[in-house]
Amino acid sequence: MMEFSRRNVLRSAGVAAVGAALAGWASGCSTVPAGGSPQSPAGKLLDTAKSQGFLRVAIANEPPYTQVGTDGTVSGCEPDVLRAVCQRMGIKDIQGVVTPYASMIPGLDANRWDVIAAGLFMKQSRCGQVDYSEPVIVSTESFGTPKGNPKGITSVASITADPSLRIAVLPGGFEEGILKTAKVPDAQQVKVADGRSGIEAIKANRADAFLLPTLSLRALAKDDAGFDVSEALKDAPRTGSGAAFRKSDASFHDAYNKELTAFKQTNDFSDILKKWGFDPSVVQGVTTQELCQTAG
Structure with missing residues (x-):
């Protein structure tokens, strides 16, 4: 999910260099400890995140989807929305780990992070591996x-x-x-x-x-x-992205979706999207079920 790594400034050798320097940097300059926090029991991610005060998130460095400042600060449309929703859930902050797109889902499964919020666009193969939140952005x-x-x-x-x-x-x-x-x-x-x-x-x-x-x-x-x-391609599939979670974290996914749905009705949500150049009206009525039908 502007891994320029979907799209995540960002991958392979370039990301390896950025990752070596920035992996573990978090919003507000906090860092992710080596190896991350221990795996929480299935269904206990919310309790763990509240207790430790943060949620670990895989990001790219691809504005406007994700962005890492020179001081390590994590922002961008997707992390900003994730942070706001997490705070509504009682989780103080997020900690970002820069990683190539191709490594995001394997790293999630290996518990290197708790969620992906990087413009990792929805498609059939990915939707079979992770549980996406409802869409935050729709992209061309x-x-x-x-x-x-x-x-x-x-x-x-x-x-x-x-x-x-x-x-x-x-x-x-x-x-x-x-x-x-x-x-x-x-x-x-x-x-x-x-x-x-x-x-x-x-x-x-x-x-x-x-x-x-x-x-x-x-x-x-x-x-x-x-x-x-060029202009937006008319023969490229419409897609979009939201936060992606492990299927074993279904209860957290459900709680997140509930708060995201409420947050999307606020001016704060619209303000985040507009800040990063997205049209908040485009995502209205678009569902994860629809975007997960995209071939690939």
């Missing part, structure tokens, strides 16, 4: 291209129609799944470590386009005018 996809989009890449169909095109994607990200579902051969996919690496790939002519969430690309473009961002 776009291409980052060289200035002027010289090869006219405006859709997923553009890629399947031209086997010479090379498309940069983040390993384990939702966009890689889009290409796999469209049966784009691996030979056409250029795997990049993070958002900045994807932009450098198209500027250096190692890729013809970079597939990433629209807002992620626009965030990158604020600091780099050397590439164009």
Whole structure:
């Protein structure tokens, strides 16, 4: 869930470097102890989180979805919503661990963190492994291209129609799944470590386009005018994300969803989404059940 690692600035070598420096940093500059807290018995996560005063969360570093400040402060649309809902549940804060998207669900299962809030977009395969909260954001996809989009890449169909095109994607990200579902051969996919690496790939002519969430690309473009961002792709599936929990933490998931539903009716929820560039009206009426039907 702008792992530029969905989308999570962020993965592989890039994330490894960021992870080494920032893994364990938490909001408010608190840190996650090595190995994290002990596994709580099934159904006891809420008691454990209240007692220790925080919930451990896997994040990327991909504004506007997630963001890690130079001081280690964790923010972004998803962590900010998670923090606010947790506080309604009596949990004082969250502690963020930067990790590649591909490692988020395995790390959750291994109890390295308690929840994922990183723009990890919903799709069938992920929904079979974790319990998502109701959606916090709904997102669109776009291409980052060289200035002027010289090869006219405006859709997923553009890629399947031209086997010479090379498309940069983040390993384990939702966009890689889009290409796999469209049966784009691996030979056409250029795997990049993070958002900045994807932009450098198209500027250096190692890729013809970079597939990433629209807002992620626009965030990158604020600091780099050397590439164009396409309109939202009409033939890419609509998706979105929310917090993802272990299936064994069903009681916590249910309690979280109850508070999230109430929080989404407040101005504070709208203010968080608007702060990070999201339209709060877009998520109204969209359900996890709907988004979990997305292939991939």
